[in-house]
Amino acid sequence: MQETKTGTNTVMYALPERIQGLIDALPLCVKNSAFEIRLREGRPLCVTGPTSFYISEDGLACSYMPSHPLIVTDSEINETVRRITGSSLYAREQELYDGYLSMKYGNRAGVSGVFSGGKLKRATSVNIRIAREVKDCAKSLVPETENGLLIVGPAGSGKTTLLRDLVRLLSNDGNRVAVIDTRGEISANGLLDTGPNTDIISGTTKAQGCEMALRTLNPQYIAFDEVGNGKELSLISESFFSGVKILTTAHASNVTEIKSRAVTKALLDGSIGKIAIIGGKVGGEITVLTPREVLCCD
Amino acid sequence: MIRFLGIALLFAASCFFGFYKANLLTLRQKKLLEICFFIETAADRIRLSHEMGQIVEECGKKAGIYKEGLIFSIAPENLENGDITLATSFLNGLGMGDTQAELKRCETYLELFKKEYIKAEAKTKEKAALYRKLGVFLGMLISIVLI
Numbered sequence: 096m097q098e099t100k101t102g103t104n105t106v107m108y109a110l111p112e113r114i115q116g117l118i119d120a121l122p123l124c125v126k127n128s129a130f131e132i133r134l135r136e137g138r139p140l141c142v143t144g145p146t147s148f149y150i151s152e153d154g155l156a157c158s159y160m161p162s163h164p165l166i167v168t169d170s171e172i173n174e175t176v177r178r179i180t181g182s183s184l185y186a187r188e189q190e191l192y193d194g195y196l197s198m199k200y201g202n203r204a205g206v207s208g209v210f211s212g213g214k215l216k217r218a219t220s221v222n223i224r225i226a227r228e229v230k231d232c233a234k235s236l237v238p239e240t241e242n243g244l245l246i247v248g249p250a251g252s253g254k255t256t257l258l259r260d261l262v263r264l265l266s267n268d269g270n271r272v273a274v275i276d277t278r279g280e281i282s283a284n285g286l287l288d289t290g291p292n293t294d295i296i297s298g299t300t301k302a303q304g305c306e307m308a309l310r311t312l313n314p315q316y317i318a319f320d321e322v323g324n325g326k327e328l329s330l331i332s333e334s335f336f337s338g339v340k341i342l343t344t345a346h347a348s349n350v351t352e353i354k355s356r357a358v359t360k361a362l363l364d365g366s367i368g369k370i371a372i373i374g375g376k377v378g379g380e381i382t383v384l385t386p387r388e389v390l391c392c393d
Numbered sequence: 394m395i396r397f398l399g400i401a402l403l404f405a406a407s408c409f410f411g412f413y414k415a416n417l418l419t420l421r422q423k424k425l426l427e428i429c430f431f432i433e434t435a436a437d438r439i440r441l442s443h444e445m446g447q448i449v450e451e452c453g454k455k456a457g458i459y460k461e462g463l464i465f466s467i468a469p470e471n472l473e474n475g476d477i478t479l480a481t482s483f484l485n486g487l488g489m490g491d492t493q494a495e496l497k498r499c500e501t502y503l504e505l506f507k508k509e510y511i512k513a514e515a516k517t518k519e520k521a522a523l524y525r526k527l528g529v530f531l532g533m534l535i536s537i538v539l540i
Contacts, residue, residue, distance in 0.1 A: 177489065180488075181444040181445065181447075182444075182489065183443075183488045184491065185439060185488065185490060186444055188491055
């Protein structure tokens with residue numbers, strides 16, 4: 096496996112100067128393994144990787160709460176939102192309504208705060224998620240995609256990274272893949288490698304994108320991140336019966352959660368061929384099961 | 394000879410001053426018009442969800458509006474203090490509201506700048522010719538006195 100994007104550098108533009116300086120001065124091992132930078136108003140700055148670190152005022156990364164942690168101010172939160180949106184909050188209304196902001200290089204920021212009438216009135220925390228591109232991490236999953244694949248795992252386990260690499264590998268093998276990249280996380284507007292035979296549809300909902308791909312792109316595979324609502328589920332069934340294989344992801348930590356969550360439970364009816372379960376955190380062991388095996392599993 | 398040269402220079406300086414003052418009024422009027430154009434364009438492009446940085450970069454140059462880091466500013470040349478205050482309050486926090494709020498902001502400031510433009514236009518009509526004439530006559534007066 097070869098990790099090509101280790102990117103705190105790719106999110107620096109979004110951080111206020113004071114925080115930029117401190118993140119930049121962190122040890123390489125912390126910077127390179129980080130997959131989240133959490134800014135919460137009036138709370139310590141936190142960099143999350145395989146281990147979570149609090150950053151102290153003098154720039155030390157501590158796995159425990161330091162005596163003088165770097166407290167993020169409300170103006171720094173506002174500045175971060177401003178930097179991410181390019182001073183154009185109005186242009187990202189829909190994204191904010193959905194609770195996130197797409198960033199450059201396929202990164203994403205979750206935004207929470209006070210919403211009113213579907214509009215963000217005051218941001219109180221920003222969670223910057225750093226996209227990773229780990230080439231060949233999905234090599235073992237390629238043979239499992241014959242009838243579609245659902246990748247499940249807890250938040251931050253690398254579902255999107257796996258999906259991106261799976262798309263790249265299938266595309267490299269000459270398969271036509273349509274990616275519905277609603278949040279720009281999979282392809283990062285072409286910055287991340289998704290292979291030569293991949294068509295990217297972004298700026299639509301997943302359901303719209305699936306319909307467009309089915310009608311016009313004649314794909315062998317349709318890939319999208321985080322299957323959500325009923326319309327998407329019905330499109331998965333529709334695609335399955337029209338010979339297109341679906342590659343998607345969903346949040347669930349184990350078999351019990353797969354069977355309990357409405358979204359994943361609905362996919363156990365056979366409309367998806369295999370389910371890959373990522374154990375634990377990043378780089379965890381991947382177990383591939385059929386829906387039947389999941390249903391029989393206790 | 395030197396005396397005549399000096400008188401000619403004084404005459405030229407006086408005329409130049411008059412024309413310069415008149416030109417300042419015209420330049421202010423033009424800049425206010427450019428600001429109005431910018432606000433109108435910005436409103437159109439906000440409707441299309443274009444980013445503010447891009448709007449300023451592509452359309453703000455003539456109006457002297459530019460982006461410096463996260464802040465939008467205006468070059469103060471050819472503007473009066475009141476114009477600068479108005480422009481600064483327009484540019485302060487620009488882009489950080491929702492679409493409706495930004496459009497409303499554009500509409501409000503467009504009205505205010507239009508009013509300023511109309512005033513500047515009247516002032517130019519009224520005073521530009523006066524400054525030019527004053528410059529020439531003052532030059533002539535100095536010349537006559539010195540001759």
